[in-house]
Amino acid sequence: MMRFLGGCVCALLALVAAPAVVAQGGPLRIEITEGVIEPLPYAVPDFVAETASAGDYAGRLARVVAADLSGTGLFREIPSSAYIGSVSDFGAAVQYADWKAINAQALITGAVSVVGGQLNVKFRVYDVFSGAELGNGLQFAGPADGWRRMAHKVADAVYSRITGETGYFDSxxxxxxxxxxxxxxxxxxxxxxxxxxxxxxxxxxxxxxxxxxxxxxxxxxxxxxxxxxxxxxxxxxxxxxxxxxxxxxxxxxxxxxxxxxxxxxxxxxxxxxxxxxxxxxxxxxxxxxxxxxxxxxxxxxxxxxxxxxxxxxxxxxxxxxxxxxxxxxxxxxxxxxxxxxxxxxxxxxxxxxxxxxxxxxxxxxxxxxxxxxxxxxxxxxxxxxxxxxxxxxxxxxxxxxxxxxxxxxxxxxxxxxxxxxxxxxxxxxxxxxxxxxxxxx
Amino acid sequence: MNTLTRIATVLAFGLLSACAQNSFDGNETALTGLPGGAGAGDLSADASDPTSAAYFQKAIGDRVLFPVDQSTLTAEAQSVLAAQAQWLSANPDYIANIEGHADEQGTREYNLALGARRANAAREYLVSQGIAGDRLRTVSFGKERPVEICSDESCYAKNRRAVTVLASGLTG
The missing domain is CATH 2.120.10.30 (TolB, C-terminal domain)
Structure with missing residues (x-):
C-alpha cells in the first residue's frame, strides 16, 4: 500500500524572537504586478547541521528552498561561489556587510537537526539592506522522509513575507x-x-x-x-x-x-x-x-x-x-x-x-x-x-x-x-x- | 498497423466473442473490455463468410467519417449506415457498440461530447432503418483513441469517425 505524507509537518513554532529591529530604509518587498519584474537577488547558504546525522539534509533543504523561490521568476539566487561570508552558527549575528557586498537583498539561513528520526528545521529571513530580520524565525518538525515538505514550508514562508501573498510550494x-x-x-x-x-x-x-x-x-x-x-x-x-x-x-x-x-x-x-x-x-x-x-x-x-x-x-x-x-x-x-x-x-x-x-x-x-x-x-x-x-x-x-x-x-x-x-x-x-x-x- | 495493435485488436475480438451470451444489460466489461476502441482488426481470415464480423468490416464498412466539428451524417455516411442496417437485419444474432471519436484538434471534454454525438447520430440512423434500439449501444472515446497519428488533415479525417463494433449477442 502506498504511503502518503499527511499532516506530519505539524509543529509550527515561532522561535524566540530576537529584539525587534526597525527596518532602515524601504522594507524588502516584491509587489507582484503586471509590469516586468527584476527578480530579487537572494542567498540561501546550506543549512547548518546541528546534529551529526543532519548533514545529509543541510544542503538538500537549501537547494529545494532555492528551487522554489527561483522557480517563481520573482527571485534570483546568488550562487554560493560568490559568497564572501558563511553561516556556520544559526544563532550568531548576521554579518550584513558580507551579503550586501554580493548584492543579496534577502538572506535565508536555516538549521536542521535529526533526533530519533524526527527532523527539526529552523529558518530566519533577513532584509540585508535594512540590516534587520524579516519576521520571526520559524521551526518545523516532522519525520525525516518529509524533508522536502519542510523545505517547501520554509520557501512558502519566505515567499509570503516578501510578496505579502500566500505561497504555493507545499502543495x-x-x-x-x-x-x-x-x-x-x-x-x-x-x-x-x-x-x-x-x-x-x-x-x-x-x-x-x-x-x-x-x-x-x-x-x-x-x-x-x-x-x-x-x-x-x-x-x-x-x-x-x-x-x-x-x-x-x-x-x-x-x-x-x-x-x-x-x-x-x-x-x-x-x-x-x-x-x-x-x-x-x-x-x-x-x-x-x-x-x-x-x-x-x-x-x-x-x-x-x-x-x-x-x-x-x-x-x-x-x-x-x-x-x-x-x-x-x-x-x-x-x-x-x-x-x-x-x-x-x-x-x-x-x-x-x-x-x-x-x-x-x-x-x-x-x-x-x-x-x-x-x-x-x-x-x-x-x-x-x-x-x-x-x-x-x-x-x-x-x-x-x-x-x-x-x-x-x-x-x-x-x-x-x-x-x-x-x-x-x-x-x-x-x-x-x-x-x-x-x-x- | 503494427503488430502490437493487431494483437491487441484480435484479443479484443476474442473478448467480444467470449461474451456472446451477454445482453447489454449484462457485463459491460466483457463487451468492450480493452481500453482500445480502435474498432478495427485484421480479420481477413474469415472475411469470406458473409455472416462474419470480418465481412461486415471489410465488405460493408464498419465506419463513417465526419467533417470537422460536425456530427451530421454525410450522404456517403448514410449509404454506409444503410448497408450496415441491411446487414444487421440479415444477421440478427449480432449486437453492436458504436464508438464515436474525434480528432485531436479540440479540448478533451468537448471531444468526448462530440464523439458521443457522432456515435448517437450513427445509432439513430440505424434505428431509423429498422434496427432495434436494444441491439445498439454507444460509447465515446473523444480524442483518446485515434487510428492515425499524424497531425495533418489526412489523419484527422480518418479519426473523426463512428465505428460500428459487432459482438454476437442475441443467440442462445
Missing part, C-alpha cells in the same frame, strides 16, 4: 501519467509534489483514465475511467488509495466532474442520446439535479470559490464558448466573445479570473479573463495547450502541452498569470490533465 498535483504513442496511449493517475518530486501512481493503466480533480481539502480525487468500457465518474480516497464509482447510471457516459467548494457536491456532465448536459450530485445522498437542458454540448463546469456560480462551456451559439450561470443553473450568460473557440474554464481560487483553453487559427492558447469576460489575456501559444489548473494562491497556472505529429507527447508546464516564466514541470513519463491541490497543512 500537490494530481495528473494523468502517459506513455506510448497517440493511438496506444496508456494512462494512469499519479500524484506528485507541485515541483514534480515524489510521484506516486494511484491507478494502473488497464483502463483509460481522464481529468482527475482534487477535492477542496485534497483528501479525494474525482476522475473519469473507462474501466467498465464506458466512461464513468469515480472518486478516490487519496490517503487510502481506494476508489468507488460515483455516477453509474445507465446514460451513455458521465465525465468532467469537479467538486463544489463545500466538498460535498459534484458538478459534472452526463450524456444521454448524444446530448451532454450539466448536473450536480450530492456525494452523501446521491441526489442529482439537472442544471442545463439545451440540445447543445454543455460541459467542463467549474464553481466560483464562493460556490454561488458555475462557469462552463457550451456550443449553444454554434461554437464552443464560455458561460457563467448560477449554481442552480439560473441565468446563464455568455462571457467569451473573442475570435475562436473557448473551453475548459476554471475559476481562480481568488475568484477574480477564469482560466481557459482557446483555439484560434489552428493554435491553442492558455488564457485568463475576468469573470465577466473582459480583459482577456493569452498566456501561451502552441500546437496544443489545454487544461489549465490554478496554483492555490491564484498566481500560477499549470497545463498540458501536446506536441505535433506521430511522435507527439504530452507534458506538463507552468506559467504565471502575466504570461511570464513558462517552464516545464518534469515528470517521469508524459503528463496531462493536471489538477493542483490546496496548500497542505
Amino acid at each position: 500537490r498535483v494530481v495528473f494523468v501519467s502517459e506513455t506510448g504513442p497517440k493511438n496506444e496511449r496508456r494512462k494512469r493517475l499519479a500524484i506528485m509534489d507541485y515541483d514534480g518530486a515524489n510521484v506516486q501512481y494511484l491507478t494502473d493503466s488497464s483502463a483509460i483514465v481522464l481529468a482527475p480533480r482534487f477535492s477542496p481539502t485534497g483528501d479525494r480525487v474525482l476522475y473519469t475511467s473507462y474501466e467498465t468500457g464506458f466512461p464513468r465518474i469515480y472518486v478516490l480516497d487519496v490517503g487510502r488509495v481506494q476508489r468507488r464509482v460515483l455516477e453509474a447510471g445507465d446514460a451513455t457516459m458521465s465525465f468532467a466532474p469537479r467538486f463544489a467548494p463545500d466538498g460535498n457536491t459534484v458538478v459534472f456532465s452526463l450524456t444521454e442520446a448524444g446530448n451532454s448536459d450539466i448536473y450536480t450530485l450530492n456525494v452523501a445522498t446521491g441526489a442529482r439535479a439537472r442544471l442545463t437542458t439545451a440540445p447543445s454540448i454543455e460541459t467542463a463546469p467549474s464553481y466560483s470559490p464562493d460556490g454561488r456560480r458555475i462557469v462552463f462551456e457550451s456550443d449553444r451559439s454554434g461554437s464552443q464558448q464560455l458561460y457563467v450561470m448560477g449554481a442552480d443553473g439560473s441565468d446563464p450568460r455568455r462571457i467569451s466573445f473573442g475570435d475562436g473557440r473557448y473551453g475548459t474554464p476554471v475559476w481562480s481560487p481568488r475568484g477574480d479570473l477564469i482560466a481557459f483553453t482557446k483555439q484560434s487559427k489552428g493554435r491553442f492558447h492558455i488564457g485568463v479573463m475576468r469573470t465577466d469576460g473582459s480583459e482577456e489575456r493569452l498566456l501561451t501559444a502552441s500546437f496544443l495547450d489545454e487544461g489549465p489548473t490554478w496554483s492555490p494562491n491564484g498566481r500560477v497556472i499549470m497545463f498540458a502541452r501536446e506536441t505535433r505529429g506521430a511522435a507527439g507527447r504530452s507534458s506538463l508546464y507552468s506559467v504565471d498569470i502575466s504570461g511570464r516564466n513558462l517552464q516545464p514541470v518534469r515528470t517521469p513519463e508524459g503528463g496531462s490533465d493536471p489538477s493542483w491541490g490546496p496548500l497542505q497543512r
Whole structure:
C-alpha cells in the first residue's frame, strides 16, 4: 500500500524572537504586478547541521528552498561561489556587510537537526539592506522522509513575507501519467509534489483514465475511467488509495466532474442520446439535479470559490464558448466573445479570473479573463495547450502541452498569470490533465 | 498497423466473442473490455463468410467519417449506415457498440461530447432503418483513441469517425 505524507509537518513554532529591529530604509518587498519584474537577488547558504546525522539534509533543504523561490521568476539566487561570508552558527549575528557586498537583498539561513528520526528545521529571513530580520524565525518538525515538505514550508514562508501573498510550494498535483504513442496511449493517475518530486501512481493503466480533480481539502480525487468500457465518474480516497464509482447510471457516459467548494457536491456532465448536459450530485445522498437542458454540448463546469456560480462551456451559439450561470443553473450568460473557440474554464481560487483553453487559427492558447469576460489575456501559444489548473494562491497556472505529429507527447508546464516564466514541470513519463491541490497543512 | 495493435485488436475480438451470451444489460466489461476502441482488426481470415464480423468490416464498412466539428451524417455516411442496417437485419444474432471519436484538434471534454454525438447520430440512423434500439449501444472515446497519428488533415479525417463494433449477442 502506498504511503502518503499527511499532516506530519505539524509543529509550527515561532522561535524566540530576537529584539525587534526597525527596518532602515524601504522594507524588502516584491509587489507582484503586471509590469516586468527584476527578480530579487537572494542567498540561501546550506543549512547548518546541528546534529551529526543532519548533514545529509543541510544542503538538500537549501537547494529545494532555492528551487522554489527561483522557480517563481520573482527571485534570483546568488550562487554560493560568490559568497564572501558563511553561516556556520544559526544563532550568531548576521554579518550584513558580507551579503550586501554580493548584492543579496534577502538572506535565508536555516538549521536542521535529526533526533530519533524526527527532523527539526529552523529558518530566519533577513532584509540585508535594512540590516534587520524579516519576521520571526520559524521551526518545523516532522519525520525525516518529509524533508522536502519542510523545505517547501520554509520557501512558502519566505515567499509570503516578501510578496505579502500566500505561497504555493507545499502543495500537490494530481495528473494523468502517459506513455506510448497517440493511438496506444496508456494512462494512469499519479500524484506528485507541485515541483514534480515524489510521484506516486494511484491507478494502473488497464483502463483509460481522464481529468482527475482534487477535492477542496485534497483528501479525494474525482476522475473519469473507462474501466467498465464506458466512461464513468469515480472518486478516490487519496490517503487510502481506494476508489468507488460515483455516477453509474445507465446514460451513455458521465465525465468532467469537479467538486463544489463545500466538498460535498459534484458538478459534472452526463450524456444521454448524444446530448451532454450539466448536473450536480450530492456525494452523501446521491441526489442529482439537472442544471442545463439545451440540445447543445454543455460541459467542463467549474464553481466560483464562493460556490454561488458555475462557469462552463457550451456550443449553444454554434461554437464552443464560455458561460457563467448560477449554481442552480439560473441565468446563464455568455462571457467569451473573442475570435475562436473557448473551453475548459476554471475559476481562480481568488475568484477574480477564469482560466481557459482557446483555439484560434489552428493554435491553442492558455488564457485568463475576468469573470465577466473582459480583459482577456493569452498566456501561451502552441500546437496544443489545454487544461489549465490554478496554483492555490491564484498566481500560477499549470497545463498540458501536446506536441505535433506521430511522435507527439504530452507534458506538463507552468506559467504565471502575466504570461511570464513558462517552464516545464518534469515528470517521469508524459503528463496531462493536471489538477493542483490546496496548500497542505 | 503494427503488430502490437493487431494483437491487441484480435484479443479484443476474442473478448467480444467470449461474451456472446451477454445482453447489454449484462457485463459491460466483457463487451468492450480493452481500453482500445480502435474498432478495427485484421480479420481477413474469415472475411469470406458473409455472416462474419470480418465481412461486415471489410465488405460493408464498419465506419463513417465526419467533417470537422460536425456530427451530421454525410450522404456517403448514410449509404454506409444503410448497408450496415441491411446487414444487421440479415444477421440478427449480432449486437453492436458504436464508438464515436474525434480528432485531436479540440479540448478533451468537448471531444468526448462530440464523439458521443457522432456515435448517437450513427445509432439513430440505424434505428431509423429498422434496427432495434436494444441491439445498439454507444460509447465515446473523444480524442483518446485515434487510428492515425499524424497531425495533418489526412489523419484527422480518418479519426473523426463512428465505428460500428459487432459482438454476437442475441443467440442462445
